[in-house]
Each structure stands twice: as structure tokens, then as C-alpha cells.
Amino acid sequence: MKKTLLIGVDLGGTNTKIALISKETNILGRSTFLTKAYTLKEDLIKKLINEVNGLLRSNGYSINNLTGIGIGLAGLVDYSKGFIFDLTNISGWRKVPLRSILESKLNVPVYLDNDANAICLGEYLYGAGKNSNNLVLVSLGTGIGAGIIINGRLYRGSSFSAGEIGHIIINENGPKCGCGSFGCLEAYIGNSAITRAANEGFKKKRSKILNRIIKGNIKNLTPQHLSLAAKEGDPLSIGIWKDAGRYLGIGLSALVNLLNPDKIVICGGISKAGDFLLAPAIKSLKKFSMDVPGKIVKVLRSKLGDDAGVIGAASLVRYGG
């Protein structure tokens, strides 16, 4: 029996996505469940094992067809030991040796890493980061994080927490961030900051286009609505993406000035605003970067899109650390 298949797991605070992936990186099957429905660690682990087995079975395979399972998690992970220190949005997951737990139950190699690292590796090997040497993957969503490839290898830092670009300071007197600090990039362009800015703008001047899209209920508003409205020419939404882009560019310029990468790949929900966000971001990045590193760096959108999480996680198996 050939052990050529991979499973990639994107274990997020809201949803867990699982994909069965061929050695050519084609997705052969998918499965999704609500992470939040499993508040006990043991229950979530059991659910994960059941889903993996179910996904294999429903596609005509068994665990014996797997090279391994890769898991990307939003949290602090020792990839070398497959050990979770803590998860960002799921409580009860402090100090969990998830690799050894899963390997003993599934009898297949398991690899864990922080989700931004996994996505970064996926984009580097199979997506927008191909042929790069020094790559930073920036994930924009509720939280803002980064994965870093240095000289063709994932760089995790001295205690596995490199890439916290969401918490570099844009302005020491800026708004309070969820992390407790002030003026972090995330406090300007995280999901909730953008939603808040839209709410405030909407209260000042009610936008017709946006009002139709959110069906008259401002409480429904998400960044996705702002992307839709911007595409229809809504000035409020376009303005909000423009501001967010300026701040994003300032944050990216710190990356560029410090690390002089050849590519920055942007992914995550917020990045779906596309050029409404990226054009002002690139303009601001160029303004606030030194000439030499600002000239060489290319800013690209993720190529793996919504599959970046599972493909990235699966790529951990091949990469092997």
C-alpha cells in the first residue's frame, strides 16, 4: 500500500477545516466542523480523529495511505516537539503534547505548527511565494500575524513566537489593542478595528450602498460587506480600505526595513478587499520604506486563497520541520 496522501488540518478558533491532499497538492476531499462546539480538549481531539478517519473512508482510503498529518493552529507551538503551549482563541489548551497524543491514537506521523507559519510554508512551496528566498506571509483577519521564510527555511524565533507583526507599534499614543498595549497595527486594521471605523463612518453619514448590503442593520456589518460595497463604488467603504491600507503599509515598511524580503504575501479575510486595500498599502509601504529594500520587494495576494490553511498544514509533513 502506497503512503502518498497527506492530511492538512487548519484548526481555527471558529472552524476546523480538514483536507485530504494528494502528493501533487490536489485536494481530494474536505471536511469542516465548528471548533467552538467542542469545549473540552478531549472531545475536540476525539472529533478530530473521527473526522480524519471519516474523510479517508469516504474517499476510499485508510490511515495506511497517509504519509502524515499536518496541523496549523492559532497559538504558540513548539513545532520540533509537536507541543502546544497555548491556543489563542480556544481555552483549555495549555501545554498539550498534541503530536504524541495523535500519533499514539492514529499511528501516523503528525506535524504541528503555528497557522501563519503553515500558510507561509504552503505559499512558499506551492503558491505566491514560489522562487522566493526571503518571504513574509502576512495574515489579515481578527488577528494579524506573519510567517517568515529566511534563506528558504521557516524562521520561528527563539521561543516560537516570531512574526507578531500585528503588535508592532504604529503610534505609541494610538488606540488600545486587544493585547493590552496601545497603537499596535492590529488595533488599526484588525477585523474589529475596521468594523468599528465603518460603524462610526456610517453613523456620521449613512451610505446608501452599504445600507443595502447590510440590509439596513449596521450590527451585521463585517469587513466582507465593506469589500462588496467598495466594489460598487461606496465612498465610505473605499475610504475605510484606504485608511487601513495606509496603516498596513506602515506596518509592512517595518518588515521591509528590518528584513529586506523579496516578497510579501498577503492572505486572510481582510485581504479579500483586494486593491482597495493593497493599492494604498503598497503606496504607503514605498513611502515609509528605505529605497533599496522598498524597490526590490513584491507585495502579492495569496494564491492558495481559502485553501492556504489546509495546504500549508499538509506541507508541514513534507517539509519535516
Added chain:
Amino acid sequence: MKKTLLIGVDLGGTNTKIALISKETNILGRSTFLTKAYTLKEDLIKKLINEVNGLLRSNGYSINNLTGIGIGLAGLVDYSKGFIFDLTNISGWRKVPLRSILESKLNVPVYLDNDANAICLGEYLYGAGKNSNNLVLVSLGTGIGAGIIINGRLYRGSSFSAGEIGHIIINENGPKCGCGSFGCLEAYIGNSAITRAANEGFKKKRSKILNRIIKGNIKNLTPQHLSLAAKEGDPLSIGIWKDAGRYLGIGLSALVNLLNPDKIVICGGISKAGDFLLAPAIKSLKKFSMDVPGKIVKVLRSKLGDDAGVIGAASLVRYGG
């Protein structure tokens, strides 16, 4: 004849320092000249060659005793080719293949790198950065730069310009920087920013201690005077170092959050303020860093001190890229 000796050259905009160094990293002899006195590139190269030969001769050696010559320069350098793209404070040095010029005239291996990279390597191999894996050397002076060691190797970036920490943005609405941008770290804590702050403070409230140290002439004031005055308890000087430390800590927190280094080593003229600068810098670094990377990182002063430039440059020879 044993080829065991090294020569390290710290080619700065004001002075050029040369040292003859044993394989045990002891300094056997020194020589210094005013870089500014040689406005023509050819004259500066000739002077450099004469000084190297003179230093060897006066210590009873010849070029045949050298393993190689290492040179650190303030500018953009392709270390792999020994090629200077540009020097920061010396005009007429665009696109100079200095390695091949010197090797053909001296018949000994020559290694070039950016000065912050050279100092970083020196501190990593022989100074405060020993036993580190991921180290950032931050040099504080007229300009503010950094050298980066990642997994035990110098990291230069995709176009040899990594480490420009002086130009990360602290506040987009901040003061204009020499680089043309606004609110860069260097615009807050570079030599001239600190001198300007002291001037303004002194005009508002004349400090007795500082006035004695600068001999009544505010135009004489340098950051070194502020260090002396702080040691005597001068509140103005102490306050200026405290402010500078807060800004430095914000800049370092970007390093810490992005790179999660185990050590940051501080060197350069401004760093001689010691704990007047470093205590508030560390406090601010902890405040603006994420918990995990903020906890692990150690902030230390350079151990090689004024010799960091020449020892670092010489260490390029052994390191060999």
C-alpha cells in the same frame, strides 16, 4: 611563514580605524586616520594600503603574515562579491569593486561587509552575543542600524539592506527624518535628534551641571555631554535619556515582536549613556512587546566597545561569508 594574523578596518565617514589582530583576537597594533581628509576614492584606497603595510611593518610583520583583511563600511555592500554599491557618508563611492582592487594590490584575501553586520558578527563570536542563536546588534549614533544573526548566521536580506531599524516608523505624524520620511526611530533618537532635544530643553530651563560641562557654550553640546551630566544627576539630561529610552524601546519591540531574538546587543556612541538610556528602553520594550518574546530577550551592552568595529571587521575573514 605562518599566516595567522588578521587586519580589521572600520571605515567610517569621519575616521578610519585599523587594527592588527592575533588569532586569539588580541589587538597587537592600531592605526587611525581621518577618512574625510581623502576626498578622492583613489587617494583613500592608497592611504588604506599604506596604513596596512605601515601597521604590519611597525609591528615586525609583513603582508605574508596575514590570513586576510576584513573591512566594515557604513553603506550598502554585496559581501559575497566584495562590492560597494554606495557609502552613506562618503561621496564618490558608487559601485566600487573594493575587494578585487585591494586583493590585486595587496595579494591577500579581503572581505567587506556593512559595518553593523561586521560588529554584529564580532559581538556574536567574541563579545556580548556569544552563545546566542538569534541576535540583533543595534548601533546607536549619528545613524541607527542593526545587524541580524538568524540561526547562527548573518542575515543580510534580499538586497543586502536588512537591519534598517533606524527607519522603522514610530509615529507617522512624527518629526522629519534625514532619510526624507517622517517619524522614523532615527528622527527621535539619532545623535542630532538628541542634541536638538537637549538644546530646546536647555533654552527653556538652563541646567547648571550641563552648563558647566559644555563650558557655557550650548553649541558644543554632544550626547556625550548629556551622559556626563546625567551621571552628575542633571535632571534635564536624565529626562532626555529617559525619553530617548522610551522611543528606543518602542523600536526594539518591533524587533522583538517580529524576530523573537534571544539577545539584543546595543553599541555605538549613544549607548554610552548606559542605564540612563537602557533602563527606560528595557521598560518600554517590555511594555510594547508581546509577553513570550518580551520575556526571553536579553538586552545587553556591547562587550567589545570601541574595538567592536575593527574586531568585527576582522571576524569577517574567519567567518568567510
